[in-house]
Amino acid sequence: MNRPAPDTRKGLVLALLEQREWVTAADINTAAVGGSSGDRRLRELRADGWPIERETVPGSSMHRYRLVPELGQLELFTTGGG
Template sequence: MSRSPEAAKRQKIQQQQKRINDRLGLTTPYCMSDHAISRSDIHGLLADGEWHSTTEINDAANSTEGTRRLRELRAAGLHIEGRRKADSPQHEYRLAR
């Protein structure tokens, strides 16, 4: 029985999130804090490979510390690209493919 492409994508994201949590030492339920949930939500946002603004990332994190969670994802080994938006002080980010 084959899985749908959406189910396969969801499973791949869950596996990546587990590896991230393991690299950051988040191995117990107690460690799965709001920060870990925010990282997971940001990773889910970036998983589409499209560019996302800092506003979108902060919204996904439900805080103004979305870029901090983004740095934690980078520290855990994800390759996240960043660039400055044209004619704007804003930056945007995406998960490299």
């Protein structure tokens, strides 16, 4: 996986995914992040190999997305270790 430049729309979408557990399309499509093509940047990140999970928001037809932590990162999240 190649990390996109941080000052690109794709880089901003990735940064948002790294900062928050779940993000919605509305979060991604803001002018400050991905703009009107934020969802396209999300698909590009997936095509580049970034493990991005999608699920339906409970009680809604909207979807939310998250960057799936790698095994080592997951262990830190669940154990609080370092």
